[in-house]
Amino acid sequence: TQLLEQSPQFLSIQEGENLTVYCNSSSVFSSLQWYRQEPGEGPVLLVTVVTGGEVKKLKRLTFQFGDARKDSSLHITAAQPGDTGLYLCAGDLGGKLIFGQGTTLQVKP
Amino acid sequence: SAVISQKPSRDICQRGTSLTIQCQVDSQVTMMFWYRQQPGQSLTLIATANQGSEATYESGFVIDKFPISRPNLTFSTLTVSNMSPEDSSIYLCSVAANTEAFFGQGTRLTVV
Numbered sequence: 001t002q003l004l005e006q007s008p009q010f011l012s013i014q015e016g017e018n019l020t021v022y023c024n025s026s027s028v029f030s031s032l033q034w035y036r037q038e039p040g041e042g043p044v045l046l047v048t049v050v051t052g053g054e055v056k057k058l059k060r061l062t063f064q065f066g067d068a069r070k071d072s073s074l075h076i077t078a079a080q081p082g083d084t085g086l087y088l089c090a091g092d093l094g095g096k097l098i099f100g101q102g103t104t105l106q107v108k109p
Numbered sequence: 110s111a112v113i114s115q116k117p118s119r120d121i122c123q124r125g126t127s128l129t130i131q132c133q134v135d136s137q138v139t140m141m142f143w144y145r146q147q148p149g150q151s152l153t154l155i156a157t158a159n160q161g162s163e164a165t166y167e168s169g170f171v172i173d174k175f176p177i178s179r180p181n182l183t184f185s186t187l188t189v190s191n192m193s194p195e196d197s198s199i200y201l202c203s204v205a206a207n208t209e210a211f212f213g214q215g216t217r218l219t220v221v
Contacts, residue, residue, distance in 0.1 A: 033209075041214055042201050050208075086149060092208070095140070098154070102150060
């Protein structure tokens with residue numbers, strides 16, 4: 001049983017398109033984080049959301065934390081080939097990070 | 110922030126042998142975490158390594174198969190014992206600092 005359900009697991013789009021990745025759980029998290037990972041490297045933190053309903057923007061990336069702190073979304077506007085990578089959501093559960101399945105994003109020029 | 114050095118970065122090992130992966134952090138941290146990741150897939154927590162006490166293992170992982178050492182606040186090792194091809198994976202160590210997790214670059218293990 002996956003504690004954090006992330007969808008879609010694979011996404012291939014054209015440059016300039018918008019996309020949204022979802023991360024859902026039945027558990028409440030004290031915080032939720034989004035990471036991006038490139039081949040041969042460890043994941044790198046993009047953002048941490050802590051407050052229910054919180055929205056954070058990072059250039060073309062918009063992150064939202066659900067009101068009940070059980071779900072989150074990542075929206076990318078006008079995707080670029082440089083956005084290609086593995087995106088992971090992770091929930092803080094008592095000091096341990098639990099990861100979703102990951103979304104492999106491919107942005108074609 | 111924290112900088113993590115992990116080695117080896119990759120290895121090809123014979124089945125039945127063991128490999129020890131080292132993780133060095135540039136600052137003192139209370140907890141270090143070891144994850145396993147299949148290429149292109151998510152991370153699965155193996156265990157939490159605490160200095161001065163035994164590691165805490167997640168369901169499906171046991172100390173005999175993945176012994177962990179934590180001799181001080183900046184260093185940890187994970188051993189993959191009696192390897193089989195099913196152990197082929199990427200192994201990552203991680204630390205938490207100010208609610209952010211930092212990761213080593215990973216060890217890509219292939220068991221033949």
